[in-house]
Structures are given as C-alpha cells and as structure tokens.
Amino acid sequence: MSEVLSPEAKIPKVGFVSLGCPKALTDSELILTQLSAEGYQTSKTFEGADLVIVNTCGFIDDAVRESLDTIGEALAGNGRVIVTGCLGARAGEGGGNLVREMHPSVLAVTGPHATQEVMDAVHANLPKPHDPFVDLVPAAGVKLTPKHYAYLKISEGCNHRCTFCIIPSMRGDLVSRPIGDVLKEAHALFESGVKELLVISQDTSAYGVDVKYRTGFWDGKPVKTRMLELVQTLGDIAAPYGAWVRLHYVYPYPSVDEVIPLMATGKVLPYLDVPFQHSHPDVLRRMKRPASGERNLERIQRWRETCPEIVIRSTFIAGFPGETEDEFAHLLDFMREAQIDRAGCFAYSAVDGAAANDIPGMLPLELREERRARFMAVAEEVSAARLQRRVGANMQVLVDAAPGLGRKGGVGRSYADAPEIDGTVKLLPPEKISKTLKVGEFTRARIVGTQGHDLVALPV
Numbered sequence: 001m002s003e004v005l006s007p008e009a010k011i012p013k014v015g016f017v018s019l020g021c022p023k024a025l026t027d028s029e030l031i032l033t034q035l036s037a038e039g040y041q042t043s044k045t046f047e048g049a050d051l052v053i054v055n056t057c058g059f060i061d062d063a064v065r066e067s068l069d070t071i072g073e074a075l076a077g078n079g080r081v082i083v084t085g086c087l088g089a090r091a092g093e094g095g096g097n098l099v100r101e102m103h104p105s106v107l108a109v110t111g112p113h114a115t116q117e118v119m120d121a122v123h124a125n126l127p128k129p130h131d132p133f134v135d136l137v138p139a140a141g142v143k144l145t146p147k148h149y150a151y152l153k154i155s156e157g158c159n160h161r162c163t164f165c166i167i168p169s170m171r172g173d174l175v176s177r178p179i180g181d182v183l184k185e186a187h188a189l190f191e192s193g194v195k196e197l198l199v200i201s202q203d204t205s206a207y208g209v210d211v212k213y214r215t216g217f218w219d220g221k222p223v224k225t226r227m228l229e230l231v232q233t234l235g236d237i238a239a240p241y242g243a244w245v246r247l248h249y250v251y252p253y254p255s256v257d258e259v260i261p262l263m264a265t266g267k268v269l270p271y272l273d274v275p276f277q278h279s280h281p282d283v284l285r286r287m288k289r290p291a292s293g294e295r296n297l298e299r300i301q302r303w304r305e306t307c308p309e310i311v312i313r314s315t316f317i318a319g320f321p322g323e324t325e326d327e328f329a330h331l332l333d334f335m336r337e338a339q340i341d342r343a344g345c346f347a348y349s350a351v352d353g354a355a356a357n358d359i360p361g362m363l364p365l366e367l368r369e370e371r372r373a374r375f376m377a378v379a380e381e382v383s384a385a386r387l388q389r390r391v392g393a394n395m396q397v398l399v400d401a402a403p404g405l406g407r408k409g410g411v412g413r414s415y416a417d418a419p420e421i422d423g424t425v426k427l428l429p430p431e432k433i434s435k436t437l438k439v440g441e442f443t444r445a446r447i448v449g450t451q452g453h454d455l456v457a458l459p460v
C-alpha cells in the first residue's frame with residue numbers, strides 16, 4: 001500500500017540565507033517573492049529544506065570569508081546548495097569561479113541580481129509544485145525587513161570606477177529601473193503598511209543617466225527617470241500614508257541641490273547619506289571618486305542654509321595609499337567644519353582586484369588603524385554635540401519595538417536615524433496611562449537626554 005502524503009508534505013521547501021548589504025537584501029526579496037509566487041515554501045533549517053540558496057557578499061575579505069563559511073555550513077547541513085550574489089561573480093586564484101573552486105559540489109552559482117538564473121537553477125533541481133499559491137503573495141512581494149520599513153532599489157550597477165571598489169566589475173554599469181516600475185513598487189509598499197521607504201542604489205544621484213532621463217509613466221502622467229522627479233513623486237505617493245522617504249547613496253553633484261528644498265518642505269526626510277570617503281582633493285582624485293572636483297564644504301553649508309534641519313550621514317576611509325599627514329589633517333578639519341551628524345570610518349584595507357592596490361604608498365596597518373581611531377574621536381565629538389542640541393525638542397518617532405504596548409517603553413527612530421546604521425530613540429514608559437506605543441506607528445516624543453549615539457525621549 002502506498003503511503004498517503006498530506007498536501008503540505010508534497011510542497012517543496014527551500015532554505016534561504018541572505019548575507020550582505022541592503023542591495024543584496026532586495027535581491028533576496030525578489031527571489032523569495034518569486035519562490036513564493038510559484039508555490040515553494042521556505043524552511044527555517046538546512047535539514048528541513050529540499051535545497052538551500054545562499055545569497056553571498058563579496059565586498060571585503062571578512063564578508064568573503066563569512067559567505068564561504070555559510071556555503072560550507074549549508075553543504076554540511078543539507079548538501080544541495082545554490083549560490084547567488086556578489087561572491088558568485090568573483091574569480092578564484094585558479095582563474096575559474098571562486099565559489100566553485102572552494103566548494104565544487106554546489107549545484108549552481110550566479111552573480112548578483114540574477115533572479116531568473118536562480119529560479120532556473122531551482123527548477124532544474126527541485127521541480128515546481130503543481131498548485132502555485134499565487135494569490136497568497138502580497139502585492140508588495142516578500143520582504144525581509146520588518147513590515148513597517150522597506151528598501152526600494154532604483155538601479156543596479158555603477159558607472160564610476162573608484163579605485164578601492166570592485167562593485168562595478170561584479171555588478172556592471174548603471175542600469176536604472178523604469179521609473180513607472182519603481183513608483184508602482186513604492187505605492188504597493190505603502191499600501192501594505194510600510195511607513196518608511198529607504199531609497200537605495202550604488203549612486204542614487206545618477207538615476208536615469210543610462211536611459212538619458214527617459215520619460216516614463218505613473219498614474220497616467222509622464223515622469224522623467226531622474227532623481228528630482230523620482231523624489232518629488234515618491235513624496236507625493238507617501239503623503240496620504242503619512243510615510244517617510246529616506247535617500248541613501250547620494251553624491252554631492254550640483255543636481256542634488258534641487259532636492260534640498262523638497263527636504264525643507266517636508267516632502268522627503270531632511271536626511272542625506274552621502275559617502276564622501278575623504279575631503280582632500282588629491283586623495284579623492286587617487287580614489288577616482290564621483291564629484292571629486294566639487295567644493296563639498298561650501299555645498300554642505302548651502303544645503304544647511306536651505307534646510308537647517310538636514311542631517312548628513314557619511315562614510316570615510318582613513319589611510320588610503322599615499323595619504324600624507326597633511327591630507328589626513330585636511331580630513332579632520334573637514335569633519336569639524338562640515339559637522340557631519342553621523343560618520344563611519346574604515347581603515348583602508350586592500351580588496352582583491354581593486355585598482356588601488358597598484359597605487360604606491362601603502363601605509364602600515366598600525367598607522368591606518370591609528371588614523372581611523374583619530375578620525376572617529378573627532379567624529380564622535382561632533383556627533384555628540386549635534387545630538388545634544390536636540391534635547392528639549394519634540395520629535396516624530398517611528399516605533400521599532402514596544403513590548404506590552406510600550407507600557408515599559410520601547411525603541412524607535414527619528415528622521416535623523418536610518419535603521420541599522422544610525423542611532424535610535426530610546427522611549428521611556430509614557431507618563432499618561434492611556435498612551436500606548438505600537439510597532440510601525442509614529443509617536444511624538446520629547447527628547448530628554450542622550451546616551452552615546454542614541455537619544456532618550458518621553459512619549460507625549
């Protein structure tokens with residue numbers, strides 16, 4: 001007698017591990033959405049899955065190691081593994097594919113943003129279920145972030161060739177998503193309850209350059225594929241939902257000046273994530289940074305005149321090859337004068353395959369680390385002083401955690417804090433007994449103090 005299987009037992013299950021940056025996360029979401037649309041289920045364990053997909057990161061050596069280890073764990077725990085993501089595009093020492101050299105038994109390897117290739121590999125190794133539950137897939141797709149915020153990827157790849165970066169060799173030149181598709185996705189996300197949309201790409205200010213700012217359509221009206229129009233329309237779409245739009249990876253081109261008034265009027269959050277990396281023109285030239293000829297300090301001052309509330313986050317590299325003590329001192333001065341609200345800093349480290357490896361003047365590790373520490377000391381001083389200025393203010397806070405309806409307090413973020421990279425607002429228990437806090441909802445809160453990178457606030 002043949003064994004009778006429950007309908008659920010016949011549904012193929014896929015394990016999924018997502019590593020890397022927000023861009024990789026959106027690739028994972030696209031793959032998971034497709035899997036779900038076709039009726040596959042996901043498994044929380046390697047053992048419980050019919051196969052495992054690992055979305056890898058290949059940016060820095062630590063990430064490469066973590067990705068290779070995870071593939072090894074998935075092979076040990078399951079044995080049937082498909083690898084996708086940035087590491088999948090990298091060559092190994094033998095000239096072949098790095099992942100295949102290290103883990104020859106993987107079923108398939110693809111590069112980043114390769115949903116169709118990944119699905120082809122899934123179909124070849126784990127046939128589709130017969131009865132796809134298409135109707136169960138939310139219009140906004142499957143999201144890996146909490147329900148109330150989501151990343152919106154507007155383009156892939158990059159036209160720049162910064163000498164420390166290998167992303168263009170892995171992800172190719174800039175390809176902008178059609179503006180109609182981007183706006184449709186944004187609308188679906190707000191409809192599904194998203195209260196904060198984080199716009200990401202490799203270079204948000206370059207959106208549409210590759211398609212010559214082609215005109216697309218949204219809601220029956222023409223819209224140019226360009227950052228300004230994108231931001232304006234996203235602000236319009238977000239408004240009825242009372243939702244936030246936050247911009248990441250913006251370079252200080254003159255065209256960005258046009259976006260600042262939209263921040264001043266509240267159309268988008270007055271928050272700019274601008275990866276400056278350095279301030280000295282010679283270092284920026286050696287880095288081949290976009291907008292390296294711009295007068296960044298003056299530009300920031302003008303932005304602050306137009307929109308005094310603006311918060312600027314940035315990342316920097318200390319100890320780039322050939323960096324002199326004078327050039328480094330220039331960076332410290334810039335940090336003090338530009339008053340960057342939130343700054344991160346890496347000590348330069350060579351990345352396999354990056355052009356910067358051929359620049360003479362590699363500094364000893366101790367010096368690179370020492371400069372990073374000196375930079376961070378200045379950055380933290382600036383940041384602490386800027387945070388302190390908020391004490392006494394009333395701010396709108398998006399609640400990220402509030403156990404027991406927030407009776408014992410919770411954690412949220414203000415417009416000045418992007419999730420995962422900036423600080424938070426620690427919410428004290430509300431004084432009014434009737435006041436509750438709910439994840440994914442906004443509350444007003446009075447800032448009563450600071451704690452490291454965070455603010456402490458009383459919900460009002």
Ligand code: SF4
Nearest residue numbers: 158160162165167202
């Ligand atoms: S702008 Fe530079 S650092 Fe950023 S992805 Fe492009 S090449 Fe890399």
